[in-house]
Amino acid sequence: MLNFKNIFITGGAGYVGAVLVKRLLDHGAKVTVLDLMLYGDDVIDPNPNLNMVKGDIRDQALLNKLIPGHDLVIHLACISNDPSFELNPNLGKSINLDAFRPLVEISKSNNVKRFIYASSSSVYGVKEEPNVTEDFTLEPLTDYSKFKADCEKILSEYQSPDFTTVTIRPATVCGYSPRQRLDVVVNILTNLAYHKREISVFGGDQLRPNIHIEDMVDAYIALINADDDKIAGEIFNAGYVNYTVLQLAEMIKETIGDDVKLIQTPTNDNRSYHVSSEKIFKKLNFKAKRSIQEAANDLKVAFEKGLLPNSLTDEKYFNIKRMQSVELR
Structure with a gap:
């Protein structure tokens, strides 16, 4: 059971959204x-309790027409990842x-009770510390992550007893979704390992925090069902274990097959990202598993099963390729 029954989700036909909405x-x-x-309107099966609206959050x-009557807003919509953002x-x-x-203002003025914002762990920039809380x-390094941080600050201005605001900073999401992305690290490596039987790792010592898509959905459910006093105005990281890129590649090779060739190449890009997810465990008892x-x-x-045909070439799996072709304004 959920604490909120009428839920409005921006970006609900996206990679995480498609799995979250079904749940x-x-x-x-x-x-x-x-x-x-942009990636299709058939990623969620029709349901009498689902209203799919093709439209722009701008x-x-x-x-103002759609939000009245909802008691919870989950804001997932964005131009996601740096290359797609830099394109325009x-x-x-x-x-x-x-x-x-x-x-946020339209949500609050229409009596929405809770607003959940999907930020990103990229807002921290590169840190030397082993556990980033x-x-x-x-210290965001790009406009994409800078604007994520700016939105966090904006949201905090609206926290009030009758409007609970909470921000989550996810690690990079991985795994299968009906709206598949194959341009994030674990999914990229798995796609190459399965179809080309070869993975190229540039560097390998860089830490990359990831979280399984079903765990990410569990995190949203935890935020939906938490009492106001546990989450009001709060920010939570959400990730799994902080593995290096090489460790990720080795796990994927082990999963896909011993015949997969693993090639390591030196790189100048040694940025490491590593986040602590202790707070969300202590406060909400959520742990990625x-x-x-x-x-x-x-x-x-x-x-x-043939669920992801042409996975190396079809632009719908790669945000930047689709962004280039649709010429959104």
Whole structure:
């Protein structure tokens, strides 16, 4: 059971959204999804409790029409990942930053009770410390992560007794989704291992925090069901174990097959990211429990079943390729 029954999700037809929406529907929620549907509108099966709206979060008239009657907003929509953002920085800013305050204000003025914001662990920048906690200073390296940090600050202004705001900073999500992404590290390596029987690792010692997509959905469920006093105005990291890129590659090789060749190449890019997820465990008893091997195996099964045809070439699996082809404004 869920504490909220009428849920509005921006970006609900995205990689995480497609899995989250299904889970919420399974729990009996009524869900409205607002999404540009750039990657297809068939990623979630029809359901009498689901209202799929193709539209733009920058359209304030549409927000004012759709949001009334919902008691929870989960904001997932954004131009995600740095290359996609850099393709059209003005578009990225208009969606990732400029649309945010109006969305929050419209939500609050229409009696939404809780607002969950999907930020990113990239807001920390590169840290030397082995465990990066939520109180570390933010040093975002790109406009994508800078605007994520800016939105966190904006959201904090609206926290009040009748409008609970909470931010989550996920690690990189991995695993299978009906709206598949194959441009994030674990999924990239698994795709190459399965189809080319070869993985190239540039460097290898860099730490890359990941989280299985089903664990990510569990984290959102934990935020939905938490009491207000545990999450009001709070920020939570959400990740699994901080593995190096080489360790990730070795786990994927072990999952896909012994014949997979692993090639290491030197790199100048030695950026490491590592986050602590202690706070969300202590406060909400949430702990990611699904392994990297499980994420790789889920993708392997999807490849074997033909669920991800043309996975090396179809632009729908690669955000930047789709962004280039649709020429969104």
